[in-house]
Amino acid sequence: MDRSAPADVRVWRVELDRPEKxxxxxxxxxxxxxxxxxxxxxxxxxxxxxxxxxxxxxxxLAQEVGRKPEEIAxxxxxxxKPRLDDSSAGVRFNLSHSAGLAxxxxxxxxxxxxxxxxxxxxxxxxxVARRVFTQAEREAVEIGGETAFYHHWVAKEAFVKAxxxxxxxLLSFEVLLDGPGGARLNHIGGDPAEAxxxxxxxxxxxxxFAAAVVVAAPNASVELVP
Numbered sequence: 419m420d421r422s423a424p425a426d427v428r429v430w431r432v433e434l435d436r437p438e439k440x441x442x443x444x445x446x447x448x449x450x451x452x453x454x455x456x457x458x459x460x461x462x463x464x465x466x467x468x469x470x471x472x473x474x475x476x477x478x479l480a481q482e483v484g485r486k487p488e489e490i491a492x493x494x495x496x497x498x499k500p501r502l503d504d505s506s507a508g509v510r511f512n513l514s515h516s517a518g519l520a521x522x523x524x525x526x527x528x529x530x531x532x533x534x535x536x537x538x539x540x541x542x543x544x545x546v547a548r549r550v551f552t553q554a555e556r557e558a559v560e561i562g563g564e565t566a567f568y569h570h571w572v573a574k575e576a577f578v579k580a581x582x583x584x585x586x587x588l589l590s591f592e593v594l595l596d597g598p599g600g601a602r603l604n605h606i607g608g609d610p611a612e613a614x615x616x617x618x619x620x621x622x623x624x625x626x627f628a629a630a631v632v633v634a635a636p637n638a639s640v641e642l643v644p
Contacts, residue, residue, distance in 0.1 A: 497582025531580025
């Protein structure tokens with residue numbers, strides 16, 4: 419993969435459950451506000467995971483822009499999506515975490531969204547599918563069951579996170595995960611041409627999880643970094 423290409427996306431896998439000594443060191447790159455937010459977590463496990471996630475994000479972004487992790491500053495873009503304060507760097511990022519694992523996606527000059535969910539039983543699976551999935555997506559879930567539900571869910575959530583849209587937009591576009599064309603956005607607002615401007619890539623992070631990344635560029639290459 420040509421890492422200089424602006425559309426390429428790298429996704430880092432980050433294990434969040436770390437020894438306390440390592441967590442203390444990671445906390446040294448966080449701001450006082452970030453430490454306060456982590457400290458408000460109800461459980462010690464939640465606090466540790468919050469510190470590790472934020473520190474990992476800072477370290478990865480620092481590598482991209484040539485700064486120290488503690489020098490990274492964030493702002494809020496359109497629709498409330500977090501971004502770097504220096505937009506001239508062209509770096510776009512997104513993260514997701516579930517059950518002790520985080521994924522951090524970084525792209526250049528293209529909006530990106532990533533979503534991760536632990537696959538676990540849920541009683542309201544079909545009810546949720548009726549509310550947020552299109553007819554074609556619901557039919558795929560009927561055939562594939564619980565695993566198909568989660569893989570469709572993360573694909574749709576990744577697009578929502580890439581655009582900064584609200585969850586109410588889930589029915590306004592459609593994803594296809596199987597078929598000769600591979601995983602892709604089928605239409606956005608009924609427009610297949612608009613959907614073709616995006617890349618959807620499912621991510622294999624193990625049997626416990628479903629994960630996907632979406633980037634605002636056609637035929638973008640995606641690398642999952644261990």
